[in-house]
Amino acid sequence: MTSPTLAAGVVERHLRARRDAGRGLLMPYVTGGITPGWTDYLRAFAAAGADAIEVGLPFSDPTLDGVTIQQASETALARGASTRRILADLSGMPDLGVPLVASTYYNLVLHDGPESFCAALRRAGVGGLIVPDLPVHEADELTDAAAAGIELVLLASPTTPRPRLAEISRRSRGFVYAVSLMGTTGERAALAASAAELTERIRCVTDRPVLLGFGISTPDQAREARRHADGVVVGAAVMRRVLDGAGPDDLRAFLATLRRALDQE
Template sequence: MGTLETHLRARRDAGQALLVPYVTAGLTADWPDYLRAYADAGADAIEVGLPFSDPMLDGGTIQEASDRALRRGATPGRLLAELSTANPGVPLAVMTYANLVFRTGARAFCERLAEAGVTGLIVPDVPHDEAGPLSEAATAAGVDLVLLAAPTTAPARLRGIAERSRGFVYGVTVMGTTGERAALADSAGPLAGRLRELTTCPVLLGFGISTPEQAAQACAYADGVVVASALMRRALDGATPAEVGADVAAIRRALPAG
């Protein structure tokens, strides 16, 4: 399969709008089934959240999902062991927070990701100008470190993020936390345009993209989308992996295809 970035570049260059749905690891006993359902529904890669007790960038839905996973006894070691046998057939990018990474040690953590079959890492509370050691550890383990850019990011900082990010550049469409929203933020298009001028790495938009229509609108500006809270709300409300997979399939059908 190659690296996360190699896979996403190939899909993009073939004319495919990129779709990266999210699941909170450990949310349910059968949580790896969501991975397989997403892949069957046309996901190009999957973002897997390792639950953390203080998820500062996550809104109420992802916080609730993380709390539920933690109450079920989820730990990074157990979740990565379960992930290693999931085999969804598409690249996986783990999203978590710096506390979990550096408590283990950046090199050891990235090596554990690679052993579990993970090829991407997102750590939103590590700023790009402090990400050097983590980036080196990720690269040594064969894991792409994905960096985030916001609508208010200054030009020089935006350039640094675009140059350092691997896998894809994660464009945060709003200032605030994750969560479902009624409309795509007006800042999404300008942010994607600025990033695409600075990098050939795929640019994906996320935070608040909740419907197939919003995803299609975002893909008019960017190479693809990350969809998280809307899917986790469905799972929290009791939707099965097959049912949430059907939601992912509906988003896929709304996106441009090569």
């Protein structure tokens, strides 16, 4: 197992501290620009006990997202959401006390160039970045651009071979995103059986926080995931409620049930 990185940034330091205190980590997701007052969801997430918040920058061809997140992206884009507008909204927010992690596809990064893109994230108060369609062997340019202030989170899947898994875990910053199954995001009836083996393999090669995502939908699934990983990413279950009209208070209540489940484990 590797030792903790001496250059850990804000996201990683925050998550490590909470994990090391025995807390199960909760990172809910919201698509930026999904509603006129979408940043109110961020305040609700923090109030519900989120340890980090993932903000999706909508893209017109989200290859790894399931139906719910695709619909959320389409809704946001139809409202005129853009990376610049979303980051401007974030810039106007007070400190929530938890780090923000942006997620999007590499085409949006390339549009402005990695250095300009990462600089814009930093100005908006974002500390981390997830780019699900960027493989580790093509990540050098973005890794270099992100080095000053943005923690680039890499993803590992159940089929990732051991040498590649070790490289992903070594080069990831903030945390390692464990994709629980081969497929797209979306709510599921049960936690994928592949989740336990994947998180165990990651833990063998790194002591960075490991967050499990794709399909975490209920308190029971969050509780089970916590037995294997340091915490969970919850996206589709949140966005389905938003698309169905749930407001910030509704989402705070839902996430509070996940918070309690993680705290019970």
